Amino acid sequence: MLTLKLITEQTEKVIRGLEKKHFGNAKEAIDKAISLDRNRRETQQKLDACLAEQKKCAAEIGALMKQGKRDEAEAAKAKVAALKEESQAFQQQMNEVESALTAHLCTIPNIPYDIVPEGSCAEDNIVVKSSLRECKEGDTVGNWDTVPANTEAKLPHWELAKKYNLIDFDLGVKISGAGFPVYVGLGARLQRALINFFLDEARNSGYTEIMPPTVVNAASGYGTGQLPDKEGQMYHCEVDDLYLIPTAEVPVTNIYRDVILDEKDLPIKNCAYTQCFRREAGSYGKDVRGLNRLHEFSKIEIVRIDTPEHSEQSHKEMLEHVEGLLCKLELPYRILRLCGGDQSFTSAICYDFEVYSEAQGRWLEVSSVSNFDTYQANRLKCRYRRIADKKTELCHTLNGSALALPRIVASILENNQTAEGIRVPKALVPYMGCEIIK
RNA sequence: GGAAGGAUGGCAGAGUGGUCGAAUGCGCUGGUCUCGAAAACCGGUAAACGGGUAACUGUUUCGGGGGUUCGAAUCCCCCUCCUUCCGCCA
Numbered sequence: 001m002l003t004l005k006l007i008t009e010q011t012e013k014v015i016r017g018l019e020k021k022h023f024g025n026a027k028e029a030i031d032k033a034i035s036l037d038r039n040r041r042e043t044q045q046k047l048d049a050c051l052a053e054q055k056k057c058a059a060e061i062g063a064l065m066k067q068g069k070r071d072e073a074e075a076a077k078a079k080v081a082a083l084k085e086e087s088q089a090f091q092q093q094m095n096e097v098e099s100a101l102t103a104h105l106c107t108i109p110n111i112p113y114d115i116v117p118e119g120s121c122a123e124d125n126i127v128v129k130s131s132l133r134e135c136k137e138g139d140t141v142g143n144w145d146t147v148p149a150n151t152e153a154k155l156p157h158w159e160l161a162k163k164y165n166l167i168d169f170d171l172g173v174k175i176s177g178a179g180f181p182v183y184v185g186l187g188a189r190l191q192r193a194l195i196n197f198f199l200d201e202a203r204n205s206g207y208t209e210i211m212p213p214t215v216v217n218a219a220s221g222y223g224t225g226q227l228p229d230k231e232g233q234m235y236h237c238e239v240d241d242l243y244l245i246p247t248a249e250v251p252v253t254n255i256y257r258d259v260i261l262d263e264k265d266l267p268i269k270n271c272a273y274t275q276c277f278r279r280e281a282g283s284y285g286k287d288v289r290g291l292n293r294l295h296e297f298s299k300i301e302i303v304r305i306d307t308p309e310h311s312e313q314s315h316k317e318m319l320e321h322v323e324g325l326l327c328k329l330e331l332p333y334r335i336l337r338l339c340g341g342d343q344s345f346t347s348a349i350c351y352d353f354e355v356y357s358e359a360q361g362r363w364l365e366v367s368s369v370s371n372f373d374t375y376q377a378n379r380l381k382c383r384y385r386r387i388a389d390k391k392t393e394l395c396h397t398l399n400g401s402a403l404a405l406p407r408i409v410a411s412i413l414e415n416n417q418t419a420e421g422i423r424v425p426k427a428l429v430p431y432m433g434c435e436i437i438k
Numbered sequence: 439g440g441a442a443g444g445a446u447g448g449c450a451g452a453g454u455g456g457u458c459g460a461a462u463g464c465g466c467u468g469g470u471c472u473c474g475a476a477a478a479c480c481g482g483u484a485a486a487c488g489g490g491u492a493a494c495u496g497u498u499u500c501g502g503g504g505g506u507u508c509g510a511a512u513c514c515c516c517c518u519c520c521u522u523c524c525g526c527c528a
Contacts, residue, residue, distance in 0.1 A: 054509090062456045
């Protein structure tokens with residue numbers, strides 16, 4: 001959530017930011033936050049004064065008791081009883097205002113950085129870079145018509161998966177349901193190859209590998225913002241009140257919940273491979289065909305915790321890392337800077353990576369790399385102590401997929417079809433043990 | 439799953455109703471001493487939320503929540519987690 005400091009000190013900027021994100025009634029929402037905050041502070045002042053008086057009286061009674069002045073002590077007790085009633089009322093008011101304020105702040109999204117383009121939908125996203133051609137000012141998804149040169153009719157990945165016996169979707173339906181594919185033989189090996197390749201690449205870029213739990217408690221869900229609003233997107237084990245993670249971001253980022261880090265330890269760079277679970281309620285049609293959208297899939301996530309001064313540099317390095325992966329996998333890609341309206345609720349700036357799927361004739365999103373500024377850290381209470389003045393400040397948090405497997409597998413299969421079989425990208429040959437999937 | 443014990447500052451660990459935000463030790467940090475270092479000695483060393491330009495100052499926090507009391511780290515109730523023993527078991 002946004003900090004009250006930002007809302008009260010830079011109100012106009014916040015309102016403009018929310019409008020850029022196409023958040024309705026920005027002014028109204030901010031005014032409400034400010035008024036709740038004022039109410040909270042006033043209530044606290046009254047409560048504090050009341051409690052201070054109460055403490056003072058209690059100390060006096062103690063002193064009187066010691067001196068044996070019982071009568072005076074009894075008289076003072078009556079006074080405290082009245083004060084206590086008053087302070088309890090203030091306390092209740094305080095609790096109510098505070099939870100109303102927090103609940104309200106949770107409904108307000110993060111504000112975008114200045115360089116985030118204006119726009120309301122995916123068409124307005126800016127193409128900043130592509131492996132296919134130079135990008136120029138004004139290139140957007142809406143006017144982008146470049147596709148790889150070699151696009152004669154080819155098979156989509158769900159047919160290739162069957163042809164080469166790599167993935168059995170029907171078997172997955174039998175065992176679990178739609179969206180739970182069974183990887184077989186070289187198909188399974190390709191999963192392991194990609195996981196190892198991505199983890200090795202992350203380690204070579206200085207990320208510390210984490211293997212976290214894939215099931216988390218509610219507190220962690222709140223920490224990264226999946227709860228309370230996205231409750232329906234996660235699988236929930238009711239008996240134990242635990243949630244299956246939708247991404248490794250949840251357990252890894254929550255490592256730093258309620259933590260004060262040393263500035264010298266920043267940036268923290270973690271990577272993690274986990275299975276990810278998503279209910280994907282409401283998805284349908286071509287979006288869910290084959291590997292395009294699954295209930296369970298493998299993903300390698302990179303997470304950074306950094307200082308405000310250095311987080312932009314960190315974000316740049318993360319983008320370069322992800323781009324490097326796509327280059328090594330020899331896939332045709334483009335990088336989008338998302339416009340205000342298409343950005344996620346929590347990000348301050350976000351870049352999407354898309355790979356062209358020849359057989360499907362469309363671009364598939366394979367990675368999002370975001371900087372959340374202090375938005376996530378504020379809810380997590382993730383802070384660091386500055387070396388200069390020893391003050392604590394909120395950290396910046398960043399994360400990105402590097403990468404999620406299903407759509408990468410789809411693109412590798414579809415983009416590498418030859419008469420002999422599926423050509424394995426050079427970088428994966430050592431992991432696959434073969435140059436071609438027959 | 440059954441039984442017992444426990445949860446205190448960065449760490450270890452005192453404290454069982456009244457200046458306790460909390461002894462002591464370690465760690466960290468500033469200083470004295472020294473050519474320098476070590477040792478020794480002296481001092482500092484939690485966070486959140488308020489008020490104040492500031493110096494400073496109020497409140498809250500001893501796993502979490504509730505209760506008793508004029509007053510709770512300390513007494514009572516509930517919850518969570520940890521340890522040990524028994525049972526079960528990759």
